[in-house]
Every structure is written in structure tokens, then in C-alpha cells.
Amino acid sequence: MKLIFEKSVPGRKMTVLPACDVPEVCLPAGMTRAEKPALPEMSEVDISRHYTELNKRVHGVNCGFYPLGSCTMKYNPRIDEEMAALPGFTDVHPLADKADVEGSLEVLGCAKKLLCEISGMDDMTFQPAAGAHGEFTGVLLIKQYHDARGDKKRTKIIVPDSAHGTNPATAAMCGFDVVNVASNPEGGVDLEALKAVLGDDTAGLMLTNPNTVGIFDKNILQITSMVHEAGGLCYYDGANLNAVMGIVRPGDMGFDCVHMNLHKTFATPHGGGGPGAGAVGCKKFLAQYLPKSALMEGEGHIQMRSFMGNFLVVVRALTYILTLGKEGIPEAAETAVLNANYLMEKIKGTFTPAFDHVCMHEFVLDLAEYKKETGVSALDVAKSLIDRGIHPPTMYFPLIVHEALMLEPTETESKDTLDMAAETFRELYQLGYDDPQLMHDAPHHAQIGRPDEVLAARNPVLRYKK
Numbered sequence: 348m349k350l351i352f353e354k355s356v357p358g359r360k361m362t363v364l365p366a367c368d369v370p371e372v373c374l375p376a377g378m379t380r381a382e383k384p385a386l387p388e389m390s391e392v393d394i395s396r397h398y399t400e401l402n403k404r405v406h407g408v409n410c411g412f413y414p415l416g417s418c419t420m421k422y423n424p425r426i427d428e429e430m431a432a433l434p435g436f437t438d439v440h441p442l443a444d445k446a447d448v449e450g451s452l453e454v455l456g457c458a459k460k461l462l463c464e465i466s467g468m469d470d471m472t473f474q475p476a477a478g479a480h481g482e483f484t485g486v487l488l489i490k491q492y493h494d495a496r497g498d499k500k501r502t503k504i505i506v507p508d509s510a511h512g513t514n515p516a517t518a519a520m521c522g523f524d525v526v527n528v529a530s531n532p533e534g535g536v537d538l539e540a541l542k543a544v545l546g547d548d549t550a551g552l553m554l555t556n557p558n559t560v561g562i563f564d565k566n567i568l569q570i571t572s573m574v575h576e577a578g579g580l581c582y583y584d585g586a587n588l589n590a591v592m593g594i595v596r597p598g599d600m601g602f603d604c605v606h607m608n609l610h611k612t613f614a615t616p617h618g619g620g621g622p623g624a625g626a627v628g629c630k631k632f633l634a635q636y637l638p639k640s641a642l643m644e645g646e647g648h649i650q651m652r653s654f655m656g657n658f659l660v661v662v663r664a665l666t667y668i669l670t671l672g673k674e675g676i677p678e679a680a681e682t683a684v685l686n687a688n689y690l691m692e693k694i695k696g697t698f699t700p701a702f703d704h705v706c707m708h709e710f711v712l713d714l715a716e717y718k719k720e721t722g723v724s725a726l727d728v729a730k731s732l733i734d735r736g737i738h739p740p741t742m743y744f745p746l747i748v749h750e751a752l753m754l755e756p757t758e759t760e761s762k763d764t765l766d767m768a769a770e771t772f773r774e775l776y777q778l779g780y781d782d783p784q785l786m787h788d789a790p791h792h793a794q795i796g797r798p799d800e801v802l803a804a805r806n807p808v809l810r811y812k813k
């Protein structure tokens with residue numbers, strides 16, 4: 348497919364403007380371009396076809412099954428989009444007087460109240476633009492807390508070895524030393540290993556529960572009180588809240604601070620880089636350090652992002668919470684867990700789950716043995732799924748499972764879809780024994796086969812060059 352710039356034909360345009368019937372006014376000298384911008388010149392129909400063609404080449408939640416572990420690619424109800432598209436919200440000027448945007452402030456206040464209730468926190472900011480940005484904000488709160496007490500020796504943040512990569516990255520960016528703590532054979536935190544690393548240099552612990560192997564750590568109250576006894580604070584990475592929302596609350600598990608990925612759990616279409624919102628909640632004693640927001644008076648707070656953050660993501664989240672209600676929120680979590688367990692059970696007997704017990708909203712397959720027997724890797728299976736209309740699961744994560752495929756079906760998938768997916772996994776399992784080369788060469792029907800992902804990440808070419 349040609350790039351839009353390559354389709355450009357000099358002089359071709361979309362609209363024909365009537366002759367100018369008012370006096371021409373020139374821009375002041377120095378404010379005009381020396382050259383015309385290099386925009387493609389096209390007719391309206393060609394532009395429409397170009398983008399429709401691009402759309403057909405992308406796999407989204409609206410195209411088919413998307414079990415991308417850790418990413419909660421659920422179907423996002425249309426009503427959330429309708430609310431976020433209301434001109435009263437989209438046309439708000441970020442510098443408008445508070446008195447002129449009372450409706451928007453009401454949305455922020457209401458969303459804060461409900462999300463504090465869901466997370467068990469006392470206060471919240473909507474400034475951070477994503478989960479990782481929320482982690483950064485939350486760990487800065489922890490840092491400010493220790494600094495304000497003059498407790499300068501607390502230089503270490505403890506992170507389990509199953510953690511999402513953003514956790515150690517955040518701790519390091521906030522200037523802390525990262526201390527890894529091992530997992531036990533059940534996939535939870537090893538309490539002895541935790542005890543060994545706790546001390547008067549512990550600033551805090553970052554933890555996801557359920558964690559990235561889909562396990563709810565039943566020792567959580569013990570873990571958080573061990574950290575508190577050592578003088579540290581507990582940060583909850585809420586990226587996996589979809590498994591427990593409305594059922595248990597991070598605040599009741601002993602956490603002091605939390606982020607929630609509104610774009611995952613509370614329905615905003617995401618992927619490809621945004622937009623998102625990493626709402627950060629905290630207990631009362633940390634609230635004084637929260638970033639300044641449109642709801643706060645006074646100076647002296649840190650500023651994490653411009654204005655009110657990604658406000659329309661909060662509008663979607665509020666709509667989602669209000670439409671599901673007090674009964675619907677836990678029901679969605681329960682269905683997410685049920686769907687994950689159903690799919691895991693249907694796949695069992697072929698690919699092997701990394702941890703053989705009831706999972707939460709996602710599970711990890713361990714293909715190490717299968718690869719030894721067939722030569723077919725997790726990557727080969729992922730690429731073969733593309734040919735069958737299924738988005739690949741998350742691959743090679745978490746790092747503690749070596750040939751990992753991590754599946755998160757979410758609550759919005761039907762039994763038929765899960766049955767179809769399980770059947771596809773079973774078929775691919777057998778294909779690995781019958782015709783492994785076919786899987787090494789997959790995908791056979793996608794636009795792009797196996798790009799050099801390291802090169803693409805290290806040397807991204809984001810601009811068109813002739």
C-alpha cells in the first residue's frame with residue numbers, strides 16, 4: 348500500500364472555494380511561511396479510501412478477539428464515547444474560568460468520589476496520562492513523605508521479580524535503588540525473601556495484586572504490614588484492578604497509594620500509545636503532596652501534566668462506572684475471572700499453564716517444554732494466531748516464565764468466542780508437531796511478517812522522507 352504522500356498529485360484538492368469577495372489581509376511580516384507545507388494533495392474520495400484501507404489492516408477490539416495479557420483490551424461501550432463527545436465537554440477551554448466549567452468540575456469531583464470508594468483511598472488526582480505516569484506520580488508522593496520527615500536514609504524501593512517493567516523503571520526514575528524480591532513457587536511474594544530485604548533504608552514496596560502471573564497474593568495483609576513495620580509505604584499498581592474491582596479494595600489490603608489505568612479497567616479504547624489516564628489515589632496523610640489540579644486551591648503542589656489531564660478519559664470512566672453501577676462493577680470483575688479460568692481449562696491438555704491453579708483475570712502459558720519437543724516458540728504461536736484472526740497474547744512476559752504467552756480474555760467476550768479461541772490454540776498445538784516450519788514462517792496472510800522489533804524500537808522512523 349502506498350503512503351498518503353506517494354498518492355499526492357500536484358494541484359488535486361478536496362474543495363473548490365468561491366472567489367474571495369472581501370479585501371485580502373496579509374499576515375504581518377515574519378509570520379508567514381517561506382514555503383508551502385508539504386501536505387499531500389488529494390481528492391476527498393481518495394483520502395476516505397486511504398484511511399478505510401488502513402483501518403482494514405489494523406486489528407482492534409472491534410475486529411476480533413484481543414487477549415493481550417496485562418492490557419485489558421475489553422470492548423468499550425458506545426455510550427462512553429457518546430458522553431465524551433458531548434460538545435459541552437469537548438469544547439471546554441483549558442483556561443476557562445471555573446465558574447464557566449462547573450459541569451466538567453462536577454465530572455471530576457464525582458469520578459474522584461466513586462474511584463476513591465472503589466480503591467479505598469481518600470483523595471485522588473487525574474493528572475497522570477497513563478499507568479506508568481501514575482506510578483511516577485505515586486512514588487514521588489512516597490519520596491515527598493519521607494523527605495518531609497527528614498528521613499533521608501530511605502533510598503530503596505522493593506519490587507517483586509514478577510513486576511511489570513514500569514515498576515522498577517519508575518522507582519529508578521524517582522531516584523531510588525531498586526531491590527528485587529523473589530516469588531514463591533505459587534507465584535506470590537516469598538515472605539522470607541521480603542523479610543531479608545526490609546530495613547530502615549526501605550522507602551516502599553510496589554506491588555500488583557493480582558500480579559502479572561494472574562495470582563492473587565493471599566499473604567497481602569502480612570506483606571503490607573511487614574513493609575509498614577519497617578517504616579516503608581506500600582504502592583499498589585492498579586493495572587490489574589479489572590479482576591477485583593468492587594470486590595476487594597487496595598486501601599483495605601494495606602496500600603497507601605494506588606494508580607488505576609482508567610483506559611483499561613474503566614473503558615477507553617487504548618493501544619498504540621494513548622490517550623489514557625492513570626488516576627492516582629492516596630490515603631489522607633499523603634494528600635498534601637498530590638499534584639495541583641483544577642479542583643484544588645493554593646500553590647506549592649507538583650504539576651505532573653497540563654491542566655486537568657486527559658479529561659475525556661475521566662468522562663468515559665465516570666460513564667462506565669455509572670452505567671454498570673454497584674452491582675455491575677463486581678459482576679464485570681467476576682466475569683473477567685470466570686472467562687480467564689474457562690479459557691485456561693479449555694486450553695489445558697495442550698499448552699501448559701505456568702501455574703496450575705485457579706487464576707484471576709489472566710493466565711500465563713509456559714511453552715518451554717513444547718519448544719524443546721517441537722522447536723516451535725511462543726513467538727511462532729503468536730504469529731500463527733494472527734493468520735487466524737486473533738491478536739497475539741502478550742509474549743515473553745512476565746520474565747520469570749521463559750517461553751511465556753499471557754492471555755487476558757476480559758469479561759466482554761462470549762462463550763462462543765472463548766470456545767473458538769481454545770479450539771484455535773488446540774489446533775496450533777498439534778500443528779507444531781505436524782508442520783513446525785509452517786509456524787516458523789507465520790504469519791502468512793498479514794501485511795507485515797516479522798519486522799526487526801529491536802531495530803524498530805531503537806531506531807523508529809516516524810517521518811516520511813522522500
Ligand SMILES: Cc1ncc(COP(=O)(O)O)c(C=O)c1O
Binds near residue numbers: 417479
Ligand atoms: C501491571 C502493569 N503495570 C503498569 C502498566 C503501565 O500502564 P500504562 O501502559 O498505562 O503506562 C501496565 C501496562 O501494561 C501493566 O500491565
